[in-house]
Amino acid sequence: MHFTGPLTAPDLTLHFVSPDAPPSRLTRALKPGEVRLAGRGEDQDEAVALAPQDAAQAREIGRALAGLAREVGARAVQVSPTEHAAAFALSAAAAGWQDRRYKSPQEGEGEDAAEVQLHLEGLSADEQTRLAGVLRGLTFARELVSAPGNALNPATLAREAQKLEGPGGLEVEVWDESELRARGLGLLLAVGAGSETGPRLIRLTLPARGERRRVIALVGKGITFDTGGYSIKPAAGMYGMKNDMGGAGAVLGAMAALGELAGQIPEGVEVRAYVAAAENMVGPRAMRPGDIYRAANGKTVEVTNTDAEGRLVLADALTVACDEGATEVIDLATLTGVKVSALGNDFAGLFCNDRALASGLQAAADAAGELLWELPLHQPYLKSYQKGTIADLKNSDMQPAGGSIKAALFLQEFVTRPWAHLDIAGNATNEETATGWGVGTLVEYVLGAR
Incomplete structure (x- = not known):
């Protein structure tokens, strides 16, 4: 419609x-x-x-x-x-x-x-304009998430993002493998190493009107297909893994909407988006269990499970967002299956290190008709990612108990700003149909920023 x-x-x-x-x-x-x-x-x-x-x-x-x-x-x-x-x-x-x-x-x-x-x-005309902008973003996100893996890979996802340039002065920059290597994004490179199509970091900027006083960074997990790598998924678990870029879809959809609605963004608010795009495949260069890689912030990570790849690509993207001066960072990812066990498909899991940011996101989600449930960042759980390794961190302890919390704690090691993580596993699709979950919440949050 x-x-x-x-x-x-x-x-x-x-x-x-x-x-x-x-x-x-x-x-x-x-x-x-x-x-x-x-x-x-x-x-x-x-x-x-x-x-x-x-x-x-x-x-x-x-x-x-x-x-x-x-x-x-x-x-x-x-x-x-x-x-x-x-x-x-x-x-x-x-x-x-x-x-x-x-x-x-x-x-x-x-x-x-x-x-x-x-x-x-x-x-009203203003309401219709706003709704049309959000609908455009929803449609863009749903088309990305719905696209099959043979049509959408990190390179084609970057080309789709580049189509958003223009409205509101939105700018798009794409970092390919050589740029990622020069900037030290070792985790993103590791995840994409097994694919014929190398990884990309897609960076979008919607400049502030007037003097910039606030920078909201949106970060999306963009695994365009996830086989699990050498920790390979069973057949039933692999079908549908074209949807593992639901976070990227939501972030790009939000930017599509905000580009159309740039005049409604409060003055002084700049919006940036960072999409870490990769295919998690098996190949001669693919990462192996036991390999150790250095992240963009200098920390080393031992890969114990190649199917816990989303947190790796997000870690590098979060580091870049923080290093480039974001005042707050929000990431979205279809990150953990145990989130679905805990909250089902209607609620997204919210993890946050800042009360004001958590409250703002909850209000935005309520306005958008999307459901959030906050879960704790229980710091002692991180210990299982720190012991039994010669690196700074492991990417998994191979134990499902508390898995969503531990994954969020892993991400927290790569942020230096107020930060929120939305685990949208199960939310990005409904009965095999892409939902665009998160576009509404992100748009409401940005338009309500004061």
């Missing part, structure tokens, strides 16, 4: 009824969040729903409407006013997204066959 102005001939119209109104034949037993088809006409269908009482209900109705529109083949959808219009509209538009790039076109189907027009009465 995409947002549009008033429709002269909508083929599906949604009307809201008050939950306190006497039930009619059409609204009897109608549940909050439900959309019911009320009438069908030759040219137009009518649907009803209870007026949402909060943003969460509005999002639920939006998703239901998108499903109904798909079911009845609606191409132009009009919705009555609601005080939770923004939440409703973004949810409906996002739920209507389908990745049709890899499907053969049906007979008589044009290039815009999947596009559905959506008009919500009462939505």
Whole structure:
């Protein structure tokens, strides 16, 4: 779906009824969040729903409407006013997204066959502009995460990022293997060594308006495919590992949105993004269990498990972000499977070393309709990564207990600024569909920066 102005001939119209109104034949037993088809006409269908009482209900109705529109083949959808219009509209538009790039076109189907027009009465021009920007970022992120590994590798991911240059003065710089080696990013180089396509660090900058007073750095894990390396995954665990760059997708999607909305970013706030991109493959140059590499901050790391690669590439990217003067750093990564065991697929795990940053992210996530749950940075757990090695750190102790916490503690060894880590394992996809999780939270956080 995409947002549009008033429709002269909508083929599906949604009307809201008050939950306190006497039930009619059409609204009897109608549940909050439900959309019911009320009438069908030759040219137009009518649907009803209870007026949402909060943003969460509005999002639920939006998703239901998108499903109904798909079911009845609606191409132009009009919705009555609601005080939770923004939440409703973004949810409906996002739920209507389908990745049709890899499907053969049906007979008589044009290039815009999947596009559905959506008009919500009462939505202001400014709200529509903001929603359109966020939707653009969501779509960009979802297309990246959805792309198969043979279409998206570190080099092609960098080219996709370069397409974002322009709006808001957004600049993109790509560091290839020679540049990474010159700058000492030994962990990122190690992870990408087994792939025919070498690693990249993709660096984006959205300059501040006026005098720069704050630099927000967004860091994304960009493993475009993860075999596990020599610590190879089983077949069932390897399928779907094209999605292991969900953090990178969210960060790039947020930058796509913020480029469109640059005029709404508070003055003096600069936004930078760092995407550590690599394929974790098996090959003659691939890292082996027991190998030791030096990180960009000088620490040495022994690789005990080549399938714990995300924390390695993030470590170097976090170091660069801090060294380049970020005032706060937020990383997103599909990092640990045990996060899914702890929190499932709806909540992302939040780890943070700064109360103000944690509170700001929680408020941003609430506004975006994304769920966060803070977990502790319990420092004694790091000891298992420090003992039994001749290096400064191991990248894994091979024990799943507390695995998400230990991975976050490993990352903390590479930050010198207020920092938050969002473990989005399980959030980046929903039933094999890319979600763009994190784009909304990051955009809300940046636009709310004061």
